[in-house]
Amino acid sequence: MSFWEKVKKIIQSGAELDNGSPATPATPAAGPEITNGGSTVYRYENNEATTEDKNILPVTRSEYLPEIEQHIATYIGSPDQVFHEIVSEFVHIDVHWVKPSAKYPYHILITSGMSDLPMHVPEGLENPNDYERAELMVLLPADWKISEADFQDDDNYWPLYFLKMLARFPHQYKTWLGYGHTIPNGLDADPIANTNFGCMLLLPPMLSIDKDFLRLHTKDGKFINFYALIPIYKDEMDYKLEEGTDALLDRFDATGLTEVIDISRPSVL
Numbered sequence: 001m002s003f004w005e006k007v008k009k010i011i012q013s014g015a016e017l018d019n020g021s022p023a024t025p026a027t028p029a030a031g032p033e034i035t036n037g038g039s040t041v042y043r044y045e046n047n048e049a050t051t052e053d054k055n056i057l058p059v060t061r062s063e064y065l066p067e068i069e070q071h072i073a074t075y076i077g078s079p080d081q082v083f084h085e086i087v088s089e090f091v092h093i094d095v096h097w098v099k100p101s102a103k104y105p106y107h108i109l110i111t112s113g114m115s116d117l118p119m120h121v122p123e124g125l126e127n128p129n130d131y132e133r134a135e136l137m138v139l140l141p142a143d144w145k146i147s148e149a150d151f152q153d154d155d156n157y158w159p160l161y162f163l164k165m166l167a168r169f170p171h172q173y174k175t176w177l178g179y180g181h182t183i184p185n186g187l188d189a190d191p192i193a194n195t196n197f198g199c200m201l202l203l204p205p206m207l208s209i210d211k212d213f214l215r216l217h218t219k220d221g222k223f224i225n226f227y228a229l230i231p232i233y234k235d236e237m238d239y240k241l242e243e244g245t246d247a248l249l250d251r252f253d254a255t256g257l258t259e260v261i262d263i264s265r266p267s268v269l
Contacts, residue, residue: 007204007249061092061116067218068112068135069096075213076108077101083148083160090171091116093164100142106260107140109160114167115224119176131178134225136163137205139260158193159261162200162229177202179227180245182237189234195263197231201240201248204228205259228259233267 072079079096091113098108118132125131138159140146151157166183170176177183181202185191189198204214205228216224232240232248240248251257251268 005253056089061088062094062113063116064216064218064222064224065094065112067216068110068115068224071213071216072096072098072110076104076110079110085113085164088113090168093167095160095163097146106142107144107146108137109140109163110137110226111135111163111167114171115222117171119170120174121176129221130223131176131225133222134177134227136167136202136227136229138163138229141260141262144261155194158195159229162192162231166200166229177227178225179204182232182240184234184237189237192231195231196233197263198234199232199237201230201232201237202227203230230259231261233269235267235269239269 069079077098080099081097083095083097085093093111093113096110096112098104098110100106112135114135115133119134121128121131140159144159145153145156151160154161166177169183179202182199183202184199185197191198204211205226214226216226218224236248236251239251248268255266255268257265257268
């Protein structure tokens, strides 16, 4: 079984519920839109959240931090550094950095704090507790510049920006994120920084064949899912919406695409 076939199997096991595609940014329009590929599209027509939601401080902070840190250490390795957030809205998002190692020769950035609050999963969803809480991660090549000074350059900072922005997104706009969801960079999927990527795709973390990392069962009986951000091109996003996630993953498999971000890769189409 190929790498992406394993990802498809994980998604088909129930992690991908509606293969949705939240559009940035904010107030949801009435009525769902279903694409030819089976995606439910959530459209956000305004540029800001509702007035009562602006500038609110987190109601809780780092509730699951010790358990998340232990989960990362158990399955990946102890974080070498944590990028702490100074000012927070809705949830306090820190980013844990695991440097390249012999086992994982790439940078791994993982959020904590997104799971402090449950997401607004669709009504009628069976076992909503299984999907209400999440954290995000990205994998970056070993030569990616990572430091507070390097992050002053958007060409280095954008993966961290999307981690933090999307970790806050479902709480700010009362929606949810899950496997197979695509989030465009603005309504037109504009190019991100020094790349031609225009969208983020959420997939199971591709660190090993051990699926135990994909979900953390907390001491209070909650579940935290870990979703990897995969930057994709606008034509890949459109293809996924028309043909479905499985069809796009077949293209990933055919072209040998890996989970590590490669800003110079061609479109799989």
